[in-house]
Amino acid sequence: MATLPEFDLSDIKRRMQGAVTALKGDLGSLRTGRATPSILDPIQVDAYGAKMPMSQVATVSVPEPRLLSISVWDRGMIAAVEKAIRESDLGMNPQTEGQTIRLRVPEMNEQRRKEMVKVAHKYTEESRIAVRHVRRDGLDHLKKLEKDGAISEDDEKRQAADVQKVTDQHIAEIDEVLASKEKEIMQV
Numbered sequence: 753m754a755t756l757p758e759f760d761l762s763d764i765k766r767r768m769q770g771a772v773t774a775l776k777g778d779l780g781s782l783r784t785g786r787a788t789p790s791i792l793d794p795i796q797v798d799a800y801g802a803k804m805p806m807s808q809v810a811t812v813s814v815p816e817p818r819l820l821s822i823s824v825w826d827r828g829m830i831a832a833v834e835k836a837i838r839e840s841d842l843g844m845n846p847q848t849e850g851q852t853i854r855l856r857v858p859e860m861n862e863q864r865r866k867e868m869v870k871v872a873h874k875y876t877e878e879s880r881i882a883v884r885h886v887r888r889d890g891l892d893h894l895k896k897l898e899k900d901g902a903i904s905e906d907d908e909k910r911q912a913a914d915v916q917k918v919t920d921q922h923i924a925e926i927d928e929v930l931a932s933k934e935k936e937i938m939q940v
Contacts, residue, residue, distance in 0.1 A: 758893070758897065758902070759890075759893060759894060759897060759903075759911060761890075761911070761914055761915070761918065764886055764887075764889075764890045764915060764918060765918055765922075767886045768882075768883045768886050768887075768918060768919065768922040769922070770882075771879045771882035771883050771886070771922070771926075772879065772883075772922060772925055772926055772929065774879065774882070775875055775876060775878075775879035775926060775929055776929060777793070778875040778879075779872055779875060779876075779929065779930075779933045780793070781793045781794045782868050782871060782872055782875075782933065782937065786817050786818065786857065787814045787816070787817060787818055787819055787820045787855075787857045788814065789812040789813070789814060789820065791820075791842065791857075792806045792812055792820070792822070792837075792842075793805065793806070793807070794840070795836050795837060795840045795842075796836065797809050797829070797832050797833050797836040798832050798835070798836070799829055799832055806822070806833070806836070809824060809825060809826065809829050809832075809833060810822045810823055810824045810825060810829075810833060810853075811823045811825070818856060818857045818858075818859075819854060819855070819856055819857065820854070820855040820857065821852055821853075821854055821855075822846075822852065822853040822854075822855065823851060823852050824851050824852075824853065827851055830848060830851065830853065833846075833853060834846045834848060834853060837853070837855065843858075843864070844856070844857065844858070860937075865937055865938055868937045869934050869937055869938065872930060872933050872934060872937065873930070876926055876927075876929075876930040879926050880923055880926055883919060883922045883923060883926070884919070886919075887915055887916070887918075887919040890915045891912055891915060894908045894911050894912055894915070895908065
């Protein structure tokens with residue numbers, strides 16, 4: 753049995769796991785009805801002439817289950833942080849008290865919950881597509897190795913089956929992450 757030059761299944765696994773990790777980050781930023789600092793992660797604030805994540809201009813804490821408290825470090829940035837929150841699709845209205853911005857996390861109605869589930873499905877599909885792209889790259893690489901005579905046809909078929917098995921595992925993990933998030937969003 754020939755060794756497989758230049759083909760690394762662990763690299764394919766690592767790239768597919770990257771898509772799953774990115775999905776978890778995206779889903780973590782979706783609003784569920786209780787306050788979590790991660791819902792502010794995707795918000796970019798216009799600060800000092802550049803777009804910066806909220807975490808680089810303020811500290812976010814959760815003093816109550818339905819309240820976020822944002823302590824802005826630079827008093828001059830308060831208006832920019834408020835504007836970024838208002839322009840985001842979170843549907844929250846910031847209230848400023850000194851250098852602290854308070855965000856009440858409203859109860860989500862059934863329609864808003866369904867919208868969040870649709871967004872979660874969109875993120876999940878993007879993640880599935882990313883995993884399939886990695887699979888395609890791996891299979892193309894195997895075909896090229898076989899065509900160049902570096903591996904036999906049997907080795908190519910066996911490795912292609914391994915790539916498909918890894919792909920199926922990652923797609924299943926993505927589906928589990930979605931199911932968990934969907935349950936969390938729909939929970940009243």
